[in-house]
Amino acid sequence: MDILKFALRKLLGGIPLIIGVTFISFLLMVYYGPDLTWEKLGKNPTAQDIQEIRHELGYDQSFSKRYALYLKQLVTFDFGNSQVIDKKVSTILKETMPVSLHLIIPGFILGNVIAIALALFAAYHRGSWLDKLIMTGSVIGMSISFLIVIIAFQVFFCSSFGLDMFPVRGWEVYDASGAIIWSQYINYVTVPTLATVFVALGYNTRFYRAVLVEEMTKDHVRTAKAFGHTPTSLLFKSVLKNAMVPITTRVMFSIPLVVVSGSLLIESYFGIPGVGKVTYDAIIAGDQNILKAIVGLTAILFVLVLLLTDILYRVFDPRVELK
Amino acid sequence: MSNNVANEIKQDLTNFSPENFSKGDSLWNKAWYKFKRDAMGKTGATIVFIYLIIAIGVWFSFWGGTWSDTSDDLWVGPSLQHWFGTNVIGQDVLTRVIYSTKVAFEVGFIVAVLSTVLGAVLGALSGYYSGTWIDSLILWMMGVLDSIPFYLFVAAVAFALKGNAFAMHIAMISTFWTGTSRVIRGEVIKLKSQEFVEAARSIGVTENKIIFKHIMPNTSHILLVQSTIAFVAAIKSEVILSFLGLGVKDGVSWGLMISESTQDLLAGHFNNFASSSIFLFILVIAFNMFSDAMQDALDPKKVS
Numbered sequence: 036m037d038i039l040k041f042a043l044r045k046l047l048g049g050i051p052l053i054i055g056v057t058f059i060s061f062l063l064m065v066y067y068g069p070d071l072t073w074e075k076l077g078k079n080p081t082a083q084d085i086q087e088i089r090h091e092l093g094y095d096q097s098f099s100k101r102y103a104l105y106l107k108q109l110v111t112f113d114f115g116n117s118q119v120i121d122k123k124v125s126t127i128l129k130e131t132m133p134v135s136l137h138l139i140i141p142g143f144i145l146g147n148v149i150a151i152a153l154a155l156f157a158a159y160h161r162g163s164w165l166d167k168l169i170m171t172g173s174v175i176g177m178s179i180s181f182l183i184v185i186i187a188f189q190v191f192f193c194s195s196f197g198l199d200m201f202p203v204r205g206w207e208v209y210d211a212s213g214a215i216i217w218s219q220y221i222n223y224v225t226v227p228t229l230a231t232v233f234v235a236l237g238y239n240t241r242f243y244r245a246v247l248v249e250e251m252t253k254d255h256v257r258t259a260k261a262f263g264h265t266p267t268s269l270l271f272k273s274v275l276k277n278a279m280v281p282i283t284t285r286v287m288f289s290i291p292l293v294v295v296s297g298s299l300l301i302e303s304y305f306g307i308p309g310v311g312k313v314t315y316d317a318i319i320a321g322d323q324n325i326l327k328a329i330v331g332l333t334a335i336l337f338v339l340v341l342l343l344t345d346i347l348y349r350v351f352d353p354r355v356e357l358k
Numbered sequence: 359m360s361n362n363v364a365n366e367i368k369q370d371l372t373n374f375s376p377e378n379f380s381k382g383d384s385l386w387n388k389a390w391y392k393f394k395r396d397a398m399g400k401t402g403a404t405i406v407f408i409y410l411i412i413a414i415g416v417w418f419s420f421w422g423g424t425w426s427d428t429s430d431d432l433w434v435g436p437s438l439q440h441w442f443g444t445n446v447i448g449q450d451v452l453t454r455v456i457y458s459t460k461v462a463f464e465v466g467f468i469v470a471v472l473s474t475v476l477g478a479v480l481g482a483l484s485g486y487y488s489g490t491w492i493d494s495l496i497l498w499m500m501g502v503l504d505s506i507p508f509y510l511f512v513a514a515v516a517f518a519l520k521g522n523a524f525a526m527h528i529a530m531i532s533t534f535w536t537g538t539s540r541v542i543r544g545e546v547i548k549l550k551s552q553e554f555v556e557a558a559r560s561i562g563v564t565e566n567k568i569i570f571k572h573i574m575p576n577t578s579h580i581l582l583v584q585s586t587i588a589f590v591a592a593i594k595s596e597v598i599l600s601f602l603g604l605g606v607k608d609g610v611s612w613g614l615m616i617s618e619s620t621q622d623l624l625a626g627h628f629n630n631f632a633s634s635s636i637f638l639f640i641l642v643i644a645f646n647m648f649s650d651a652m653q654d655a656l657d658p659k660k661v662s
Contacts (some may be wrong), residue, residue, distance in 0.1 A: 055502035063514035174650070178643035182598050182616060182634045190623055295507040300598060315602070320515040330510055337505040 042342055049338030056334035057109065061327070069321035070094070071118055092118070105327055109335070114328040119320045123327045129312060134206060135298050135309035137220070142228040143293060146235030147286055152235070154243035155270050169240065176237025181230075185304050188230045201226050204306035205322055226299045242285060245277075250278045279351040287344040291336040295329060321348055385579060389655035399651020405644035409459055413599050416460035425449065425457040425610055433627050443629035446622060454610050455633050461611040464592050465527065469592035473531045473656065474585040477538025478574065484539070486548025496543075500536040508533060508595075512604050526605045530592055545577050547587040579656040586649040590642055599639060612638045 075088050087154060089095050093104070114124035157169040189241045191197035208220040250256065250272050259273045298311030306312070310329070317325040348355045393399055403585065415501030416422040429448040436443050442451040479584060503511075515529040516522075558572050600613025612634045619631035648660035 051498055052501050056505050059502060059508070060506060060514055063518040064510075067518035068514070069517055076593075099550065174646055175643065178646050179639055180594050180597050180635070182601055182613075183639070186616065186623070186631065187635075190628075196626060256533060264502070291505070292507060295360060295510070299507075299509055300602075303602070314510065315505075318510070319603070321517070322378075326513075328512065330506060333507055334505050 038346065042346075045342045045345065046338065049341060052338060053109075053331070053334045054106075056337075057105060057327075057331055058102070061105055062155055064106075064326055065101070065323045066098060068323055069320060071323075075118075086214070105331070108327070109331040114324050115216065116324065117317075117322055118324050119317075119322045124324050127325065128310065128328060128332075129212060131308060131310045131313050134307060135294065135302070135311060137208070137215070137228060138301070138307055138309055139231075139293060140204075141224060142231030142235070145228065146232045146241060149232065150236050150239030150358075151243050151275075151282070153240045153258050154247050155275065157240070157244050158247040158274070159266065160271060161248060161251070163243060167311055170244070173240040174245075176233060178237075179234070181234045184233050185227075185230045185301060188226055188233075189304070190224045192229070205307075206309075207299045217297040223307075227305055227307070230301065239285075243282065246278045246279040246281045247274055248273045253277075276351065280355075283347045283351065284344060287340050287347070290340055294336070295333055366573030377423070380521040385656065389579070389652075392655040393651055395551055396654065398647045402644040402649075402651065403648030405640060406648055409641050410463065412456055413460045413463040416517045422453055422457035422460065425454045427453075431621070433625070436629065442633040443627075445618065445630050446627075451615075451630055451633050454615060455612070455637050458610055458615060458634065459637065459641075461606060461609060462596065462638075465596045465606075465611075466583070466589040466592045468527050469530045469534060470585045470589040472586050473534035474538055474581055476531065477535035477584065478542055478577065478581055480535065480575070481539035482546050482569050482574055485543040485571065486550055486565075488543070488547050496539070500539060503533050503536050506533075509599075509602065509604070512599055513536075517603055521607070523581055523607055526596065526599055530595060534591060536586045538581070538588070539582055541584060545580060546573055549573050549576055583649065583653050583656060586645060586652065590645045590649065593638070593645075594642060 052285055055120055071092060072085065072094065074089050075092070078086060079089075086095075093101055098106075107324070112125060116122065117124055117127060120127070153173075157166045160166045189203065193199065193201050193203040206223055208215055208223050210216050256269065256273045259269055264273070295311065295314060298307075298309055301307070302309045302311035303315040313325060314329050316322070317329075376442070427442065427449065429450070429499075431440065431444050431445060432448045434440060434444050440450050440452065442455065443624035444450055445454075471648045480496050480499075487493050506514075511533060512526060512529040515532075516525040519525045522528075546569075555568060555572060558568050563572070596605050596611060597616060600611050601617045605611070605613055615630060615634035619634065622628070622630050
């Protein structure tokens with residue numbers, strides 16, 4: 036019951052955030068955004084044709100009315116039709132969301148799990164050459180642009196100049212009924228996943244190591260060591276469990292941005308029809324209805340993540356109060 | 359062997375003796391001393407300095423001015439005439455890479471300075487007035503800006519400014535300040551309860567003066583580190599944004615070179631891609647090394 040009350044209050048508290056995000060993006064992207072009137076008109080339009088199109092696109096209404104309509108769309112999850120493709124925005128998102136999730140999830144999990152493992156290892160051997168090796172690797176990983184990694188991996192794994200083991204572009208992993216064909220899935224998901232993990236490892240390992248090292252220098256760890264606890268129990272019970280709060284924060288907060296920003300580059304480069312590709316195409320074409328939907332949904336996702344993070348804190352550290 | 363160790367310890371002790379810190383033993387003196395002993399940091403700083411000279415040279419048109427000239431040598435490999443080869447329309451890759459260094463430094467410098475200033479001012483205000491409506495407003499603004507997907511925000515700013523050449527810079531400045539601001543806010547909350555602030559307040563120094571003259575100078579070491587982080591982030595973002603068509607529009611940059619090189623790759627010509635990537639990579643890693651060494655030197659509490 037307490038949790039429910041807390042969740043409700045937290046969700047209400049997220050409303051200013053959603054208003055802020057939607058207002059700024061509406062102002063910049065829609066109100067001052069591209070005018071699609073002329074692209075939708077045929078040749079030699081009459082004044083009435085122009086009027087009709089402007090009415091259809093909603094340009095003839097006042098700012099407050101258009102913004103209120105956006106908020107209503109966000110509440111009802113009905114964003115109308117795409118302005119470029121003849122499809123409902125909700126249908127487009129429903130089709131592309133699973134693709135993006137299938138694409139991201141392996142890389143996201145591996146990128147965090149491997150990074151935590153490496154960070155634990157480095158923190159345990161702090162100061163030794165193993166630690167230095169891992170940290171040098173992570174600085175190198177941080178310094179290579181994501182774009183370069185994607186291109187280089189594609190050349191190396193997918194083209195005849197390299198190993199030529201995986202398909203260059205595309206995403207043909209579903210059979211006629213929409214179920215995943217696993218062999219195809221692995222074929223298409225491997226190279227994007229490798230690229231994501233490579234880049235994520237640099238940043239994540241460094242961050243997790245810093246958190247773990249700080250925990251490791253605390254008195255209770257020294258005491259546990261003095262009492263002769265094994266390295267495993269020391270690392271997992273005394274260090275990792277106490278460091279879970281900053282770790283969860285990082286993992287949780289990267290979720291909303293990874294879903295849109297992370298997949299945008301990969302999807303547009305590998306030609307994978309996910310949310311990122313849709314977003315990229317919408318940016319290029321100025322399809323405001325899709326962009327409105329994506330920005331609004333990301334903001335909602337953020338509020339949910341904030342709530343979930345607070346509840347998770349409680350799980351890892353019972354001393355944290357929900358208030 | 360043991361003699362060696364003893365000598366080293368003796369050396370260390372003399373190094374750390376008071377006369378080395380005679381000038382008031384300040385944070386900056388100690389940091390400079392620590393930085394001088396950091397080989398990685400020095401290497402990074404040297405490389406960044408070399409890049410800076412390249413960029414300044416382009417600025418004064420000593421070199422790189424012929425980046426858009428075409429020639430009849432299409433897609434030739436490295437030679438004495440074209441050190442890094444040429445691209446599909448015969449432009450010299452080395453000249454283009456050198457000219458792009460200036461573009462990268464422009465983006466990095468503008469974004470780093472302005473986003474740090476913005477973050478410092480807003481962070482100091484929200485820290486000093488923590489708990490009031492000013493703080494809530496600034497925190498709300500940071501939360502909002504952090505929740506808009508970056509590429510979409512850049513696109514939105516580009517839409518609103520109708521393709522202005524500085525849309526990318528403005529978008530980066532208005533999102534990068536939040537990181538600095540959060541750090542400064544925490545530091546100011548710590549500083550404002552210290553005695554020197556209380557003393558200033560008790561003799562009637564105005565609040566503006568307390569914030570900007572008494573508290574802010576004590577955060578300058580954080581601002582220096584934050585600005586190097588923003589610099590690196592700006593250079594890396596420029597590459598991706600230019601590739602997506604949201605960044606540099608006129609001229610040439612590493613991002614645009616990588617973007618055009620995807621065509622070369624299909625035909626098996628790697629020099630365009632490799633040169634721009636390697637130039638970018640070396641600058642970024644040098645800057646990261648420099649930034650790390652500065653953090654180590656300036657943060658007395660940091661455990662590494």
